[in-house]
Amino acid sequence: MKAETTTFVRASSLFADAALAHLPRERLDVATCAAEHRWLNNQGSYVGRWQHGRTPYLVEPMETLTSPDHLAVAVVGPARSGKTSVAENWFLQSVISDPANLLWYMPSEPALTSYVKQEINPMIELHDDLRRRIGSRPVDNSLGFKRFRGMTAQFLTVAYNNLIAKTASRIVLDEIDAYPEGLGDVYALADLRRQTAGAESMILVVSHPDRARGLSDRRWNAGIMKLYAQSDRRTWWWPCPHCGAWSSPCPSAARVMVLDYPSEASLDAIEAEACLRCPSCAAAIEDGARQAMNVAGRWIGAGQVLDEDGEVTGEPIGRPIAGFWIVGVMSPFIIGGIGALARAYEGARRTFEESGEDERALRDVVVKRFGVPYEAPRQVGALDANVIADRAEPDLQLGVVPNGVRFLTAFVDVQVNRFEVLVRGWGRDGESWAIDVQHHRADPAAMREHWDALLDRLLDATFPLADGSGRAMRLRAIGCDSGGAAGVTAQAYAAWRRVFVRKRVKLIGRTDGRESWSVMLTKGVGSINAAHLTVTRPDSERQDRRVRASGTVPLAQFNANAFKDDLAGQLARPEPGPRYVHFPAGLRDATAPHAFFEGLVAEARNRRGVWDRAGSARNEPLDLMVGCHVIAHLNGLARIDWERPPAWAAPWNRNALVVPIEAPPAADARRSPAEAGASVRSADGDGSATERPGADRAGRVRQLVSKLA
16 A cells, blocks of 8 residues: 655745745835836737836826825726736735735626736736735635735626625726726726725726717716816827927827828828827927837826926826826837828728728727727708808997907918908807908918018907997907918918017917917818817927027917817807807898808718818808817917906906007998998908998908908
8 A cells, every 4th residue: 555645845935934924015106016026928029027118108107006195097098008007017016015905897707807817817927926925725816806915806897786895995997988888987986995995095097088079078078088087187298309399199288299191192101101290390200219209208297388398387286086198109019100000090081981881990990099089970960051140139240349258369261362350259158259250352372561461450450349438359369370372371480470570479378288379370180080279380490499589480280170060069059158159240141141151051070070061152251260269269268267367358347458449440330230231341462441342242241440441
């Protein structure tokens, strides 16, 4: 009979384990712990110790997890950007440095099973620090429950019963935008699970931005972007390798470095020629430069302003949620680099445009590869020009500022043989009034004198107040389209420089890090997911970013689709109040069709969600209304506290833009709206003004601007 043998544990091993249990643990933050203890075994990609230099944008989110100043961290990002590694490194740090019970919620049972088996279990096997601390009983190391020395980690599918019957001081909500919508606000439910731990607790939320729509935070009302909107809104900034100017790849930033490619080329050419485009020097930045840019990069939060030279001013706003937005071009893990990103987007867009189907593929590229909320192609409710015209108000006079207006913006649309100008007044909560429409005969592509005359008149313009007090209101800011016929862009830039040299244009403010000048050139961007509004200096060729006296031209680039959506919503409002638009009766023609109002509805969204001509009417009124809104938004319209407004948006008695009228108003200022609609004042290029019959339908309105004649 074979003798039984007994295997004994070595006494030294028992002693070592016992001694280890009584030693105080080294307290490390998550980022430091990852750098010292994390190993990666991604066969075919990277095997070795964790390197912060590969994804430097993950360091601050990891450090914030142990910050006493926040109760939650929200990380928005695309697939293959490393965002889930933040949670993995937190798990590692909790086990080996700072034990506390952890709940990790996954969207579904298949997702949980796959993730634990393919990521968490191999991670435990790879790290001695984890393997030594996990319990030895089978019950201590199941698929969804793992007991470590001093803590437990539970991996759960997100279900109501799992959310109400658990307690832990640390919670991970993984891919929150993929959770069943019927659960309601999962973050609020999870927040209750950690209340007993108080300020020592933390929730980490990571996800693609599937639930949000577009780039306007008004539509971030669900999922990860809702949390980001409530957070301190940090965006990643990096320096241009050519000029050194700082900008951000995040589309919500004040200066955006965009992915650029020849959109009409073949997909092969798009992939080969795709680059990042610096908003300051307009240089093309190749894919290989991104790693060094990331290493030099940094996070900037709301309340802070990072100028082109890298100087930070302002203080970050203090909010319980720390928010970080990672976008696709930041990731070093993109197979094929930014060229592959451009090809994927353009290929999906073309397929959808040609077929009108397979929108899901386009949406997945935008959300899961770019990490940007998707703006779904949609039809805006049809607007009827006659219905809008019928709301025009006989009591409003063209050229006169009615009660309610707090500040004025003007916008110049450049045509082949003229400038068209609209003045729009703004009041509380975005309520607005069309104040005046002007047509100036000119040669914008060739005659610098016409530009100088126009800008001087607008900078000097005043508009009488409707109260008969002998006072008038000056313009807060003027916008001007920088595109058009060949030669127009160069003339526009040169005109801005001349008024800058003559000190007639000045910096009047900053909102959300964007500069606002008294005269701004603008450019609309037609891409659905373009940045909402940024200010760049594309004509800058400076290598020394500290040279400030050269007067490089600021350019406001705006998402034309988003602002036209806004205007459609404003025009659809039936009653005066927030965001309603008032029109003087003088903008109507004698009989329908009314040219100005037809121009307001001259475009509609096409099937791929881009605004385009919908008929034969001229679209200048639409562009002018949008341009005035861009300038108002740039001056902080959406941020004004109307109980404590800035001096330029205050009531008339203390409004900094209200001044005495220096001379009596022009004679036609006292004419009735009906008389005014019969003719139009047309300022010639040489500065003269003539009265002519209203045969030109698009110009059957009169101009009334003091000093424009």
